[in-house]
Structures are given as C-alpha cells and as structure tokens.
Amino acid sequence: TQLLEQSPQFLSIQEGENLTVYCNSSSVFSSLQWYRQEPGEGPVLLVTVVTGGEVKKLKRLTFQFGDARKDSSLHITAAQPGDTGLYLCAGELSGYSTLTFGKGTMLLVSP
C-alpha cells in the first residue's frame, strides 16, 4: 500500500491552461514537501508546508496543506512548457527521520 497517493499519474495539457495535482494519505504528516524532477536529474525542492491549512505561493504555483495535515494540492496557473516534469510529493511522519515519496504526477505542457 502506497503511503502517499498522487493523482493524476499523468497530465498532458496545452500552454496557458490551469491544473491541479493532488497528494493524499490516511496518515498525518509533520511536514509535506513538493519536488519537481526533470529526466535524468534528481528531484528539486519546490516548497515545504508544515501547518495544517497552510497556503504557499511560488510565482504561478500555489501549494496547500490540508487542515488535518493528511493531504496537499499543487495548483499551477497558466502552465508553460518549462513546467514540464515529474511532480513528487513527500511526507515526513512525526518521529521519523526519512521522507516518503508518492509515485509522482508526470506533467507535459505543450506549446
């Protein structure tokens, strides 16, 4: 059983469209992070959220942590081809020193 479920698994859209990807779990996390990974490279941190209900914005990206700290969403406004990549959510359980990753959402933005 996957601790973190990400949906959709794959998303192909046109430049300028908006999109939302989701990260869900039945577990409560002390923190949750979003990473973006390009082919042949390691994941790169986008944001960390730690407080239930927290919303963070990074240019056209909006991240939200659920009130119960079990889920998160990433919304991208006016997607651009440069947003193409694998978006991974990763959670840290209280008392643990490791991050658990979801399977990721592969986003393809076409010009």
Add this chain to the structure above:
Amino acid sequence: DTGVSQNPRHKITKRGQNVTFRCDPISEHNRLYWYRQTLGQGPEFLTYFQNEAQLEKSRLLSDRFSAERPKGSFSTLEIQRTEQGDSAMYLCAGRTGSNSGANVLTFGAGSRLTVL
C-alpha cells in the same frame, strides 16, 4: 548544480558483477540519504547516515547492498552480484542543519544503473 555530486552518472554492467556508486554531499550535510527510483515510481528510501553512523536501513536493502560513510563526508553504495531487478536510478541526498525542523533534502543528479 545542487552541490551534491554523484559518480558515475551511468553504469552498465552484466548480471553478477559488483558495482559501487559514490556520493559527495556538501560539507554542511550532516545527514546523507540513499534512495532508489525505478521508472514510473517515486524515490524509495534505502538508508541514511547521521555523520558516519548508519542509523536506518530499509527492507529494500538486501544483504547484497552495503553503504558506508567512513569519515562522515562522502558515501559509497555497493551492490554485489547485481541482478536485473537492481536496474534503477540511485539517488543520494543531503540534509543540513539541526535535527529539528522539516526534513528538507538536497538531491544529487543520480547514478543510473542498467544490469544486462
């Protein structure tokens, strides 16, 4: 460039051979993690070090796998008697700072292993 260096970037080997990967984190990374990532999956935790001490190992880390961080700086991951199922990207990540706060990782570019 994240500052975390992994070598080699690509390794093709025949089944049954041994391979070793090296990770050089930045000097401030007191914790060092190894993850494995296969196609279509997110990274899966293998093991981590706090300075030179190996503190946790995943069930994924069979007895053919061994990791070291002898001086608390660079780390090596060795796979003995490789199997085709070992084919994956092996990612190293470092973490700075104190034991409090969110566990934010800085990843290297990975070492891709192909076992023929």
